[in-house]
Amino acid sequence: MLCKRTFRYRMYPSKTAEKTLLNTLEICRQTYNDLLEINTETYKNIGKGLSGFGMNYCINYMGGADKTSVHSQVLQNVSDRVGKAFRNFFRRVKEKRKGKHIKVGYPRFKKFGNIKSFTYPQSGYSLDNHVLNLSKIGRINLRIGKKQNRIEGNVKILTIKRMPSGRWFAIFSCEIEIKPKKHKFPKKKVGIDVGLEKFATLSNGIVIENPRFLVKSERRLKLLSRRFSRKKKGSNEIYDSRIKLARIHEKISNQRYDFMHKTTRMLTDKFGLISVEDLNIKGMVRHPYLAKHIHDASWGNFVQMLGYKAENAGGRVAKVNPKGTTQACSQCGNKVPKTLAQRWHRCPVCGLHIGRDLNSAKEMLRRATAGTAERYADGDGSSPLGEILESSPSEKSEAPQLVGG
Ligand SMILES: [Zn+2]
Known part of the structure; x- marks a missing residue:
């Protein structure tokens, strides 16, 4: 049986690495806003938003901040997020039409500092003992600690998150194969x-x-x-x-x-x-x-x-x-x-x-x-x-x- 598990570790970036991390968040935010705008325009013109593929294509041709300093998959994940925001929006519109009392709320631009995490969906990172190597960012120490906290299974997604306190975390979503077991006390x-x-x-x-x-x-x-x-x-x-x-x-x-x-x-x-x-x-x-x-x-x-x-x-x-x-x-x-x-x-x-x-x-x-x-x-x-x-x-x-x- 394939199960999902999440493992999280505190990150200890150097001053330089932290600067790069913050810069990555900022570029993700700008990309998010740019894609939101492009989507809105496209919708006005042809009555349809962009597909995920279309958005990824756009990223390469958008002006603004230097997007080469961020791993391409991280940016593609941003377009996934925009797509999700729109899907949720259309779902709410539908529910409202059915008579549900909810606020529809069009997807909004993210203000400065309002994107708190970015994601490597498949690749762009590697873990060597307690050192995490992030593509375009560098090596960062993790606190992994006790044995029972070690990552198990295959890492599917890695998310880097900044907390309001300024601390950074690496969150690994994994898939683990678990053998069906009999409980020791099935009758309890x-x-x-x-x-x-x-x-x-x-x-x-x-x-x-x-x-x-x-x-x-x-x-x-x-x-x-x-x-x-x-x-x-x-x-x-x-x-x-x-x-x-x-x-x-x-x-x-x-x-x-x-x-x-x-x-x-x-x-x-x-x-x-x-x-x-x-x-x-x-x-x-x-x-x-x-x-x-x-x-x-x-x-x-x-x-x-x-x-x-x-x-x-x-x-x-x-x-x-x-x-x-x-x-x-x-x-x-x-x-x-x-x-x-x-x-x-x-x-x-x-x-x-x-x-x-x-x-x-x-x-x-x-x-x-x-x-x-x-x-x-x-x-x-x-x-x-x-x-x-x-x-x-x-x-x-x-x-x-x-x-x-
Ligand atoms: Zn009774």
Whole structure:
């Protein structure tokens, strides 16, 4: 079975290499804008945009910045991006016509600094131990660290990304051949309910707490963002403050990512079947609170990790429709309405009296085993995780805390 995996490493470019990297981003941005303009013109004239081939052809004849200083495939990837922006635009137009309430939004020009990554789709790079050799840029050191972080399989795509904090990352998308395996405990099953207060509640009564270091960092983030909003626009202070804020954002996502790696590893080792709520169904509800958004994003990453780790271990992840899981009684199926404030589930029919989250987790498992699971996570790592990480896990991380059980 062919699976996709992503590996990311921090890059340590020299001053000269960094200049070239920044210049590459800038040329990509100009190319993006030029192609957008050409496409718009062509569309006005003949009622049709350019094909990918047509755009690649144009790149060679466009004026402006010296495009020979950037690898040709990197520029071709820019035309792919423009093509994608247009496809998404036409998709939104169609959806709007069908009566969906969305903003159509024509593809926009990228302002200075607004292209943050560039991609080598097939070639133009090589990796020699921890030294990455980029065509037209040069040799850059990577921090690869521990054995389990080494690249596996065949590299398909390499993306170079600059974070708001100014750090650079190399992201390798690979394809790995994985042999189907039998899980050690195929009969062990679990349902998982995630929350804001507790990280997750398992159907066997175990509670996974939010790690302390995350709670701490998030508190600091709140403080910094409050300070940031008080700073004067355009001042030096706001610049420093912005970098500080970006760094802490990155630190938090590294820590969270590391924590999720450990937690998902533990779960997929222990259970042959894991049942979670299907976020694609749940995602239709927009949450008014920011915390909830972040939470949902990291939950999405969590499910993705569960998916591919389960695949490695020979287990499965079932995604069930989350509708009504908090209301339904996990023992008899009776509907027990409760408000958000009610933390306990008391069933008047069968007398079940357990915590609200535990009931949801049990209900999730019941739905999965009753064969009503809508979809199974396929463990396809193709959509890269929304958050960036450093290749070596942070030293301060703790193993997931288990309570009860
Ligand atoms: Zn009941």
